[in-house]
Amino acid sequence: MKKILVTGAVGQIGSELTFALRKKYGEDKVIATDIRMPSDRDLRDSGPFEFLDCLDPHHITRVMQIHKADTIFHLAAVLSAIGETKPNQAWQVNVNGLYNILEAARQYHCSLFFPSSIGVFGNSTPKQNTPQETIQRPLTMYGVTKVTGELICNYYHKKFGLDSRGLRFPGIISYETEPGGGTTDYAVDIFFEAIKHKSYTCYLEKNCSLDMMYMPDAIRAMIELMEADPDNLKHRNAYNLTATNFTPAKISEEIKKHIPEFEISYQIDPARQAIADSWPDSIDDSCARKEWGWNHKYGIESMTKDMLDKISEKIARADKSQ
Ligand code: SER
Numbered sequence: 342m343k344k345i346l347v348t349g350a351v352g353q354i355g356s357e358l359t360f361a362l363r364k365k366y367g368e369d370k371v372i373a374t375d376i377r378m379p380s381d382r383d384l385r386d387s388g389p390f391e392f393l394d395c396l397d398p399h400h401i402t403r404v405m406q407i408h409k410a411d412t413i414f415h416l417a418a419v420l421s422a423i424g425e426t427k428p429n430q431a432w433q434v435n436v437n438g439l440y441n442i443l444e445a446a447r448q449y450h451c452s453l454f455f456p457s458s459i460g461v462f463g464n465s466t467p468k469q470n471t472p473q474e475t476i477q478r479p480l481t482m483y484g485v486t487k488v489t490g491e492l493i494c495n496y497y498h499k500k501f502g503l504d505s506r507g508l509r510f511p512g513i514i515s516y517e518t519e520p521g522g523g524t525t526d527y528a529v530d531i532f533f534e535a536i537k538h539k540s541y542t543c544y545l546e547k548n549c550s551l552d553m554m555y556m557p558d559a560i561r562a563m564i565e566l567m568e569a570d571p572d573n574l575k576h577r578n579a580y581n582l583t584a585t586n587f588t589p590a591k592i593s594e595e596i597k598k599h600i601p602e603f604e605i606s607y608q609i610d611p612a613r614q615a616i617a618d619s620w621p622d623s624i625d626d627s628c629a630r631k632e633w634g635w636n637h638k639y640g641i642e643s644m645t646k647d648m649l650d651k652i653s654e655k656i657a658r659a660d661k662s663q
Contacts, residue, residue: 342366342412343370343411344408344410344412345362345370345371345372345411345412345414346371346374346414346451348393348395348413348415348416348442349375350375350384351375351378351380351381351518352416352418352518352521353513353518353519354416354456354559355375355416356384359373359384359388362564363388368388369388371388371389372388372390372391374392374393374404375417376393376394381518391408395415395417395441395442396433396437397441398444402445409449410449411451412451412452412454413446413452413453413454415438415442415454416456417438418434419434419435419486419522420521420522421523421524422522422523422524422526423521423522424481424483424522425481425482425616431482432482435486435487436486436493439494440493443503446497446503447497447503451504452503453497453504453505453506454505454507454563455491455494455505455507457491457507457509457510458483458484459511459551459624460481460484460487460524460620461477461479461487462475462477462484462620463477463479463480463484464478464618465478466621467621469621469623470624471581473576473580473581473626473627473628477491480615481616484619490507491578491579494577495577498577498578504571506566506567506569506579507578507580508562508580508582510554510582511586512525512528512551512552512554513553513555513556514532514553514648515556516651524545524617525617531543531605532649532652536656539603539604540603540606542607543605544610545589545607545610546614547588547605547607549588549589550586550587550623551586551617551622552584552586552624553583553584553644554582554583554637555639555643555644555648558584558637561638562582562635565635566629569632569633574633576632580626580628580632580635581624581626581628582624582635584640585641585644586622586623595642600649
């Protein structure tokens, strides 16, 4: 990877990935792009930024001609809960946007990273230890677009030799940039609320188990996959990936070890609960571990401690600068 373009660079994963790539490959080698301007000055000032709408192929061509990237991390996407309220937009962005990026990657001979999701699974998929290769009949528009994305990335690889690689992400937990419109977002909000108000009202049921991963592991996974020897990648589009799985009750017990007064209560959102119920309780990521050496570093305990420390520091910094 010599020159890298990131779409959706202002989003939850894109912003942290852009910093990590700039640190590793050089600030001027990573072009951050989004349809939103970064409000974070560090992101804006640490390297090139381009306004880029993935729904506009001419726009993509212009940016590619200027910057001559050899690798694209395509993170611009609509998440699951928003996708249910705006299915048309989810299809446009997640499928047509990806198609335009695939075409640009084909024409400009770029490698492509595509983030898939546990959302590709549905009620007919085995729920426990969900295998790499299994039934993929999702109920959500988000899931439909991600299955489509996996298939079309595979097609471009087979048909045109495009080096497309993907991961089925679980819920991603981070403190820098908020997620938006996902079903797993509770697992981020709960930390901020625990520190600010010592209480959290959760929209998922207390025993709803989902796979999760801390952002530093997710960033490392993307970079390691894109650097992996292609000869080893049998399931390139896309790998099951996980670090830990927990329920709202379990994560709240973990938070209580640090903040004993913390209380969780429940007010179930039927829409997001139905989505979560259709996803696996736990997934099997042994293919990623075998084929390119995936190994997570953060489990529930180390992640909880780090999240609480980092959010406290962030709030203290913000208070000081006021
Ligand atoms: N975190 C995503 C969501 O909840 C799943 O990939 O939509």
